[in-house]
Amino acid sequence: MAGPTVKASVLHGAKDIRLEERSLPPLAADEVLVAVKATGLCGSDLHYFNHFRNGDILVREPLTLGHESAGVVTQVGSGVTTLQPGDHVALEVGLPCGRxxxxGEGRYNICREMKFRSSAKAVPHAQGTLQESIxxxxxxxxKLPRDVSLDLGALVEPLSVAKHAQDRAKLPSGSTVLVFGAGAVGLLCAAMAKVAGAKTVVIADIQEDRVRFAVENRFADASIVVPMKRPEAIADKLEFAREVAELVKKTEVEGQAxxxxxxxxxxxxxxxxxQASIYATGPGGKIMLIGMGNPIQTLPISAAALREVDLVGVFRYANTYAAVIELLASKNPLLPDLSKLMTHRYSGMENIPKAFDMAAKVKDEKGNLVLKVMVDM
Incomplete structure (x- = not known):
């Protein structure tokens, strides 16, 4: 028996998104059919949309984007006992081999055979969630509790990145944390640090409005606006990094540096x-590598090694969804109001290109910050 036919948003080239119909395969015994209701746009989606590539990963066939999603179960396979039609679910869209x-170690996020929806790394590409149903x-x-909205259900995915970073960091309560980058992921990392009992969270970004937002909405305790310098020589770059690190160290919280x-x-x-992270971190500290930037960088590595500062890779997440959903349902007073991150919303699949255009901006035409753009299907 054939599966249903659904409308899908399909990327054919840079900024070339088309609405098409797609036939889904029949439902297997261990699968469910989910009507996608809320999807947040991510930086990787934006790279694919704008450039038809994400760094070195080229799109090699038409691709549906979207992976930060929640929806409603509409049909269950014959062997499924944990879900039923009508259940609200957050979608974990990475499919590891499991073998x-x-x-086996629970580190399925770095499985060599991982197929991740909306990523062009594997061929054939695993199609994303910007379609009516998957x-x-x-x-x-x-499964989401009924008091956790589908919007927050879509945020479980990026919040899982922050949770995984927190799990990898294993910081004791009372730690002092610096977050570089006040976009959605940086703000969520700051939020998770607060929940984990950090004594002080400092957030730094080149955009003053973003760090102000972070402090005003309790994501961080203090902020730093990173100067817009672009030194060229290595010695000048490292000197600038030291300057930024000193800005961090001198920042005062409740009258104390x-x-x-x-x-x-x-x-x-x-x-x-x-570079500044290495200079700002104390002996025995950790730097969590979350942002995906230039694959080749010049680092003052001896400054890290001589003080046993660990550089720890963070790639997506593993075993985080249950804990994140529990946190969202707990109404933990240390957790900032995450709904404030969802600054812009577009309804209907025909408006997905407009949503991507907005996601590429720092501010909208009214001067409001653009943090997380949501698509209501």
């Missing part, structure tokens, strides 16, 4: 930010 050593393994559909930090969540991928 390799990494999967068929997905029930195992990777996480922050000093060296215990950890940095580096969410920009910008070389100068990673």
């Amino acid at each position: 390799c050593e990494l999967c 068929i997905h393994p029930a195992k990777w559909c996480h 922050v000093g060296e930090v215990n950890a940095v969540y580096e969410c920009t991928g910008v070389e100068s930010c990673l």
Whole structure:
């Protein structure tokens, strides 16, 4: 028996999105059919939309974007007992092999055979969630409590990146944390640090409005506007990085200088930010590498090694969804109001190109910050 036919938003080239009909395969015993209701646009989606590539990863066939999504189960396979039609779910869209050593260790996010919806890394591409419905393994559909909205359900995916970074950092309560980058992921990392009991969270960005937003909405305790310098020579770059690190150390919270930090969540991928992270971190500290930037960077590595500052890679997430959903349902007073991140909303699949155009902006035509653009299907 054939599966349903659905409308899908399909990228054929840079900024060339078309609405098309797509036939889904029949539902397997362990799968469910989910009507996609809310999708947040991510930076990787934006790269594919604007350039038909994401860094070195080229799109090689028509691709449906979208992976930060939640929806409603409309049909379940014969073997599914954990979900039923009408359930609200957050979609974990990475599908690992489940057989390799990494999967066995629970590190399925770095499975070599991972197929991730909306990524062009594997061929054939795993189609994303910007379509009316998707068929997905029930195992990777996480039930949402009814008091957690579908919008927040879509935020579970990027919040999982922050949760995974927190799990990898293993910071003790009372730590001092610096976050480079006040976009959605940086703000979510700051929020998770607050929830984990950080004593002080400092956030830094080149955009003053973004760091102001972070402090005013309780994502961070203090902010730094990184100067817009672009030194060329290596010695000048490292000197600038030291200057930025000193700005961090001298920043005051409740009348006391922050000093060296215990950890940095580096969410920009910008070389100068990673250099400054090394200089700003105290002995025995950690730098969480979250932002995807230039793959080749010049770093003051001895400054890290001599003080045993660990550089820790963070790639997506593993085993985070249940904990993140529980956090969203808990009404934890340390968690900022995440709904304020969702600054712009577009309804209907025909408006997806407009949503991408807005996601590329720092501010809209009225001067309002653009943080997370949501698409209501």
